[in-house]
Amino acid sequence: MRLATMSISLLLVSADTSSNTASLRFWTAVLVLYAIFRTVRPIKYTDSVSSLVLVIAEVFLGVLAVVATGGCDSPLIFMLLPAITVAGLARGFGFSFRVAVVTILAVSFVFVDQASNPREALVRAASWAGIIMLVAIIAGYTRRISGVADRDRELTLDRLDKLSDANDLLFSLHQVTQTLPASLDMGEVLDTTLQRLHSLVSFESAAVLLFDETDAHWDVVRHEGLHIPTRLGPTDLPVGLRKALAQNGIAAVSNLIAEPGGGLSNRSGSGLYSVLTARGTIIGLLALEHGEVGHFTHREEELVAGFIAPAALAVDNARWFARLRTVGADEERTRIARDLHDRIGQSLAYLGFELDRLVEKDSQGESVSQPIAQLRDDVRGVIREVRDTLYDLRTDVSDERSLGQVLEQYAERVAERSALQVHVEAEESARLPILQEREMWRVTQEALANVERHASATAVRVVWRCDGHRALVDITDNGVGFEQGRAGRLDSYGLLGMRERAASVGASFEIVSAPGRGTRVRCTLQPATTETQPSSSQRNSQIGDSTSSSRTSTTTRRKNV
Incomplete structure (x- = not known):
């Protein structure tokens, strides 16, 4: 717009040879240089005092040049229009209207006052006043429209920023929530x-x-x-x-x-x-x-x-898990002491009694060759028990050995040392975090030890299913069972410890037993995430009593030992 009005003004100046005075040439040069300068470096209005001063100064410069070169008859009057436009775009309709009124009064007053025909001068001043007011109205209205657009854009950007922030936060919360089941260290x-x-x-x-x-x-x-x-x-x-x-x-x-x-x-x-x-x-x-x-x-x-x-x-x-691990270490020592007492302590006591009896028989001159041979077999049996106990204590899951693999090897050992038939069903598509898997194994090991020692069972079925988020271990035997609700029996069987181990990793623990009907121990781990949970039918198809076919990536093992 500056270049257009400057071109029109230059054409008018060159065409008006009669009034081509030194003053006109001076102000033409000033306004042309200013127009070129502002074309290269336009006013950047920032709603500050300095920006407002620049806008008013441009209007004042244009008014001064027009008044000095003939008022409404000045060929430079077109160069007032960019100044009025800038005022309207900078501060809106109200400001541009006030600037336009002041500009019209300043130019028209001098022009009409110095004119030889005031009536004709007034008509000419009115026509220019209309043009200037029209430009001011258009500039102010444009500012209003652009202001609404700017506000809408700012609101949109603000919403986008908030959505971006919310997305970042939700992503981080999702990541944190995903780690909650594994975040035990x-x-x-x-x-x-x-x-x-x-x-x-x-x-x-x-x-x-x-x-x-x-x-x-x-x-x-x-x-x-x-x-x-x-x-x-x-x-x-x-x-x-x-x-x-x-x-x-x-x-x-x-x-x-x-x-x-x-x-x-x-x-x-x-x-x-x-x-x-x-x-x-x-x-x-x-x-x-x-x-x-x-x-x-x-x-x-x-x-x-x-x-x-x-x-x-x-x-x-x-x-809390660190505290439970400390408590678990004490429980582990108690379990080891109980294993040593149940398996080895009684056998060693028996050997001690037999040795005392043989010493007494030998002192009486009786033959002890056959009892010593029997005692030697008993000592070998104790040695086997020591080896089995040490193996059980050392058996654990690791980064290299999953719970399913450990369970199969442990079942083979149980079958070798007892008449118990162990049926193992292991389905693993992914592994749990090592800390969770280790606690699930301890629950399984304690349950199998109870079956071996106390249940008088002939068969036990062990089911292990895991997809990396959900897990189930289910141990069912056909033993004598026991009456639930008796604290002494629960303590002696280590069921309270199993329940606490399950709770420490967020798993549920359930035991069902009755005299003469066997015992069932069930430990279930569900994911504590914000992800969409599968329906009950999906959960039952993945982890439950029903036997389902596993996915291609699932490692499925079924073994009768």
Whole structure:
């Protein structure tokens, strides 16, 4: 538009030789240079005072040039139109209308006042006033339309940003939730948590603290990008963590330099802090810091707030599992002691009694050759029992050996040392995390040991099915069974320990037994994810009592031992 009005003005100046004065040439040159300059470097209106001054200055320059070169008869009057247009596009209809009125009054007053025929001059001024007002209205209306379009675009972009943030958060929550069943190792959980946080927000240093109820201190279980003590007292916490505790939520500190004590790192300029809450209890604290003041935005604060809940649950699961492993170690020692007592202790006591009897018979001059031969066979039997016990204690799942493989080998050993017929059905399309699979194996091993020692059964059926997310172990025997609800019998059979092992990995435990009807032990693991759960018929087809055909990738083993 500037170039077009400049071209029209130059044509009018060259055509009007009668009024081609030095003043006209001067103002023509000034406006041409200004038009070229603004074409190369247009005014970028930013709703600031400096931008407003530039717009008003352009209008003032145009008015001054037109008034100095003839008013409404000036060949440069067309160059007022870009200035009016810029005013309308910059500030809208109201501003362009006021600028147009002032421009019309300034140009028309001087023109009419100096005209020899005021009536004709007034008509000419009115015609130009109409043109200028029309340009102002069009520019203002264009600004209104573009403003609506800009607002719509900003709203759309804002929605897209929020959708993108929500998608990022949902992806991270999905990843975290997927790891919940496997997140039983504290180190793995903490590493995963920080990795997910790196994908959500930008930070230079981080720390995860867990609360120690014994002395009300905070244990620093993971940190990166800073050096801090391994334990912090309540008064040692930086201001950001204290704010998070006071609010029982998330707290942002935009300027740690201005806060007394600063952050966890003396190089941090801003921080984002949150409590870790699981099952209604504060179990820990999270600190994210950056060297730049005001680095963390409200958007990042919302992302972290949405991420905290599942992360805290994963940390709490790992913490409880670590405690259960400690309890499990005590139970394992008890189980070993019971195995040694049941299998070896009684046999050794028997050998001791037999030796005493043979010594007494030998002192009386009786022949002991045949009893010694029998005793030798008994000692060999004890040695076999020791070997079997050690084998059972060493038998475990590993990265190389799945539960199905271990189960088959264990069943063969049981069949070799007893008259028990063991029927194994193992279907594995994928494996569980090693910690979960190990606990499922311990439940299975304890159940089989009970069948071997106490059930007086002739046959037992063991079913193992696993697809990497869901798992089932089902042990059914045809033994004597027992009356349920008797605590003494439950303790002696180790069923409470089996139930606790199942619960430690999120599995359900069920036992059905009755005198003379055998016993059935069933341990089922279902995924704790936000993924769409299969229908009950699908679950039954995958893991249940019915025998189903496995997928191509499924390893299916059925063996009678």
